[in-house]
Amino acid sequence: MTLMQIDKKTGQSHDPSQLPWIGPVPGDIAEVEAYCRIFRATEQLHAALMxxxxNPLTGECKISYDFTSEEKPLLEDKIVSVLGCxxxxxxxxxxxxxxGRSSIMNSFQGAELSAMDDKLPPLAIFRSEMKRCCESLHVALENYLTPDYDRSLDVWRKLQRLKNVCYDSGFPRLDGYPCHMLFANWNAVYLSTSKEDLMSKNSEAAFWRGGQVTEEGLNWLLERGFKTIVDLRAEIIKDNLYEAAVADAIASGKVEID
Known part of the structure; x- marks a missing residue:
């Protein structure tokens, strides 16, 4: 099986209620569930980071740093400011x-797509702002955490989970799909566009698409027999934990990266 790792708006439905950059229609229960996923992921990251x-009792720092004492306060201030944001x-x-979900929902129901482009729903705006904070925290923590410290790895994994739920549009998923914290916008892509073919039980996905693969996401793919990952992202994301895991998988012949 193949995963297409993307960061662009491809293979999208023409149904406005299924547009990834908009997300669930305001007022839909999926919108509330998406917010709650982000809230829980943030709560887990905050607890792990603190x-x-x-030390919650003594306030003593448990990890060592590879930067000067002058740089330490700047990094700490940046992390604190991002958490506050x-x-x-x-x-x-x-x-x-x-x-006020009902009033917002009424303003979006039946709206033309062109009109919705300039009026994103609250969840889409919230996700966009959270994504910027996650990227800032990603940059700060990659220089702050000690890679060989187990708790540092736990923080890093929880940050990747938070990023995934922030990048995810928020739509419900079918049984057997990975959870939103593992992959953003996971979906099957079929060669046929016929509705009858798509509804058929014999219809098989040509490939699967989703957001950035993390170390935990890679393990999920390998456990389910995925052999190829096609990376179509324009940007380069620094994730040493994933890079080490994928290097081991390539060396052992478990996966190919295109």
């Missing part, structure tokens, strides 16, 4: 997404 950076976004997102 437990890793300092995320907390603010969560509170605002809860108000925007969960409050």
């Amino acid at each position: 437990d890793t950076l300092c 995320i907390l603010s976004l969560l509170n605002k997102g809860r108000e925007d997404v969960l409050s």
Whole structure:
């Protein structure tokens, strides 16, 4: 099986309720579920990060640093400021997404796609702002955490999970699909566009597409027999944990990267 790893709007439905950059229609229960996934992932990351950076009883730092004492406060301030921004976004997102849902839903139902482009729903705006915070935290933590420290790895994995749910559009998934924390926007791609073929039980996916593969996502793919990953992303994401895992998988002949 093949996974197409993408970051562009390809293979999308013409149904406005299924457009990835818009997400679920405001007022739909899927919108609330998507917000709750982001909230839970953020909560898990925050708990792991606080437990890793300092002892909750003594306040003593548990990890060593490879940078000067002058650089340390700057990095710590950056991490604290990003966490503060995320907390603010969560509170605002809860108000925007969960409050006044019926009135917002009415304004989007039956709207033309061209009109919706300039008026993104609250969840899409919230996800966009959270993505920027996640990228800032990614850059800060990649220089802050000690790679050989187990708790550092736990923080890194939880950050990747949060990034995935923020990049994910928020639509429900079928049974057997990976959870939103493992892959953003996971979906099957079929060669046939016939509705009858797609509804057939004998119809097989030509390949699967999804967002950035992480170390945990790679393990999920290997366990299910995926042999090829096609990376179509334009940007380069630094993820040493994934790079080490995929190098081992390639060396052992378990997967190919195109």
